[in-house]
Amino acid sequence: MAEIQHSQDGEIAKPNTAIIWKTFWILSGLTALEFLIAFTMPANMLRVGIFIILTIAKAAYIVGEFMHLRHEVKFLIWAIILPMIFVGWLLLAMILEGGSIFTMLQ
Amino acid sequence: MATATSSEQGIDWSGGNLPLKASWGKLMMWFFLLSDAFSFSALLISYGLIRYSHPAYSGKVSDFEFSQAYWPIPERVFEAVPFLHGVPLPLVFVGIMTFILIMSSVTMVLAVEAGHRGDRRDVEKWMLWTILGGITFLGCQAWEWTHFIHGTEGRGATDFYGNVIYGANLIQNEYGPVPFANLFFFITGFHGMHVTSGVVLNIIIFYNTALGIYDRPDRKVDEGASRYEMVEKVGLYWHFVDLVWVFVFTFFYLV
Missing domain, CATH: 1.20.58 (Methane Monooxygenase Hydroxylase; Chain G, domain 1)
Structure with a gap:
């Protein structure tokens, strides 16, 4: 010890x-x-x-x-944040897509 | 020439400098977590699409009944608390789980801080609290899954033939449309799997710390890293698990 x-x-x-x-x-x-x-x-x-x-x-x-x-360094911050912003865009697009599937099924 | 001098201090990036001013291991952990965030995003995006392609319940919350005709209100599905059978306490248990996970994230960051100071006893103490928090969260999730699978005592939705459904699985669901239960199992299950592996990693780090591996004078560390950098790297993973739960909590339980 x-x-x-x-x-x-x-x-x-x-x-x-x-x-x-x-x-x-x-x-x-x-x-x-x-x-x-x-x-x-x-x-x-x-x-x-x-x-x-x-x-x-x-x-x-x-x-x-x-x-x-x-x-952290600015470049590292953007390397992480930027892809996630595009993921947020995809989320919004797919929610709108879900809404139009709903109206189509009615 | 520069490589030769930095090699004497420890393992470097072999180029004689430190890209992004982060050690190699920490940077790789960041990019692994980014790719893992994509997997969770895929599940949450699927949830968004499937939920908004189903009809929403439009009446009053107090009049809500389980039916396969519309998407259920989460606060009426998750209202059970252990030892309080039959008492409707909407979202209380999931609130406790959220608090446990945030708390274990705090003890993890305290362990990382202790590591920066080279204080082994403090690292051990906070790692143990973090492990305890992780195990408690998993226990809560096991209870929640059991309750969700068993279901209520006949308050559930009726199937195509008018029979009352009891509980939920991947092909039948008393709370609402079948995809609701499927998404519950996949999203909270994938998160729970991450918590499980996080607990295993935390136990390994605690074990290494208790053995004094990080204090050995002959141990080489990455350039730009502290001796206890392993605590920091596993800490990143553990905070990420907490971060995912923040999103699951909002999109699955609140919205």
């Missing part, structure tokens, strides 16, 4: 976790807000829009702070 203790060179720094807990409270708050909206607002396109905006905000905090992407 003794040699394991010696492997540290010098003092261990104090934890610096303020930003982590701040992100945690933001994520919890946004989730609580989603619940509130789910039970107080009638289901319509506005509600869906609010949910999508809140989800993207949560995703931005997870990817930006927890996964540290915000602090």
